[in-house]
Amino acid sequence: MNKMSKMLLTTALFAAMLGTVPVAAKAPVSPTGVSATFNGKAIVFSEQPLLMNGRLLVPYRPIAEAIGAVVGYEAETRTVKVTEGSNIYLLPLESKTATLNGIPVALDEPAKVVNGVTMVPIRFVSENLGVDVKFDPAKKNVSLQSANTPSVRILGPTKDAMLYTDTVKVGVAVFNHALTDFRTHTEPHEGQGHVHIWLDTDASDPKAAYKMINAEPAVFDHVKPGKHTLTVQLVGNNHQPIKPEVKQVITFTTKAASDQPTVADKAESAKKYAVSISEFAFKPDQLTIEAGASVTFTNQDDVEHTVTAKDGSFTSEPLGKNDTFTKTFPEAGEYEIYCKPHNFMVGKIIVK
Numbered sequence: 001m002n003k004m005s006k007m008l009l010t011t012a013l014f015a016a017m018l019g020t021v022p023v024a025a026k027a028p029v030s031p032t033g034v035s036a037t038f039n040g041k042a043i044v045f046s047e048q049p050l051l052m053n054g055r056l057l058v059p060y061r062p063i064a065e066a067i068g069a070v071v072g073y074e075a076e077t078r079t080v081k082v083t084e085g086s087n088i089y090l091l092p093l094e095s096k097t098a099t100l101n102g103i104p105v106a107l108d109e110p111a112k113v114v115n116g117v118t119m120v121p122i123r124f125v126s127e128n129l130g131v132d133v134k135f136d137p138a139k140k141n142v143s144l145q146s147a148n149t150p151s152v153r154i155l156g157p158t159k160d161a162m163l164y165t166d167t168v169k170v171g172v173a174v175f176n177h178a179l180t181d182f183r184t185h186t187e188p189h190e191g192q193g194h195v196h197i198w199l200d201t202d203a204s205d206p207k208a209a210y211k212m213i214n215a216e217p218a219v220f221d222h223v224k225p226g227k228h229t230l231t232v233q234l235v236g237n238n239h240q241p242i243k244p245e246v247k248q249v250i251t252f253t254t255k256a257a258s259d260q261p262t263v264a265d266k267a268e269s270a271k272k273y274a275v276s277i278s279e280f281a282f283k284p285d286q287l288t289i290e291a292g293a294s295v296t297f298t299n300q301d302d303v304e305h306t307v308t309a310k311d312g313s314f315t316s317e318p319l320g321k322n323d324t325f326t327k328t329f330p331e332a333g334e335y336e337i338y339c340k341p342h343n344f345m346v347g348k349i350i351v352k
Helices: 003-018 060-066 122-128 263-269
Strands: 035-038 050-052 055-059 070-074 079-084 087-092 097-100 103-106 112-114 117-121 131-136 141-146 151-156 162-164 168-175 192-199 210-212 218-220 226-235 247-255 272-277 286-289 294-299 324-328 333-338 346-351
Touching: 035 060, 055 060, 055 122, 060 070, 060 079, 060 117, 087 168, 097 122, 103 151, 117 122, 122 131, 151 226, 151 247, 168 192, 168 226, 210 218, 272 286
Parallel strands: 035 141, 162 247, 272 294, 286 346
Antiparallel strands: 050 055, 055 117, 070 079, 079 087, 087 097, 097 103, 112 117, 131 141, 151 168, 168 218, 192 210, 192 226, 226 247, 294 324, 333 346
16 A cells, blocks of 8 residues: 555544544445554454445444453344443444434444454443543544543433424433432442432422432423423432533434424435536536435536446436436445546536
């Protein structure tokens, strides 16, 4: 591999760590030569991390077990189950949706089995396992470090979400703070306690709080339409806030289920773009759009052209003069296109 190729691969790996390189599907680069450590101790991989669709995927079991999690597999549903403290993770293979404590969590790349080893995006590890993750592009090393301090993450609802329901399910993930039942654990004990959740109630009053003592989501019924304030705080067995304080506050909005836009409404509101094919060129040859938008290609030449993705994900039929081809792009990525009969005609659709 020459110097330039190594530089491009290193840059792609670093960007993949941050989730900033959404690209069209490409064959995995394996092995990448990436190593990993947890608290300075090497993690041994039976399968090397790989780069897939611009994302760095790592073997999940050795990382999960290194931080003290228990990993299992449910063959009937083809789902990896991980238990870490009070947190329960379910990762169905080949699905872009995992479940954490009963709340769906999006994956930027599905969990996959490669040579019998389950691989997951490193971004999922960094955001959901309660560890600090750093990547050294020069050494090609992923460093995982125990956070040690208690923390809480609101899984749902998300900040500024719009929910079309009067039932709100609140899910949280708690790290480095053992959830206990205050009815049987009445004495203060460092590192123990539970979660207080307030929805539109006085966040200084423990009596007004929903008490979460396990990973099951809190459910609030008959929530009125409007803007709501959700407060989540870690407390000790005695219901007093732990120190230093660990608290999150977000707002979201609810509307009646009958107000929810239909699929047709969403399609109608999605933006539409146009690319002309003339003088043996795509015009414009590069177009940036948002996810969910559609692009209509119109052939204005007297000869036939196609609109074909270089990765093979889509293609049009041969388009005669004034024929059109419309493609909707639901996911972020970069899609390089060309014309099959005239492969010097190239373009790119960038989906944000």
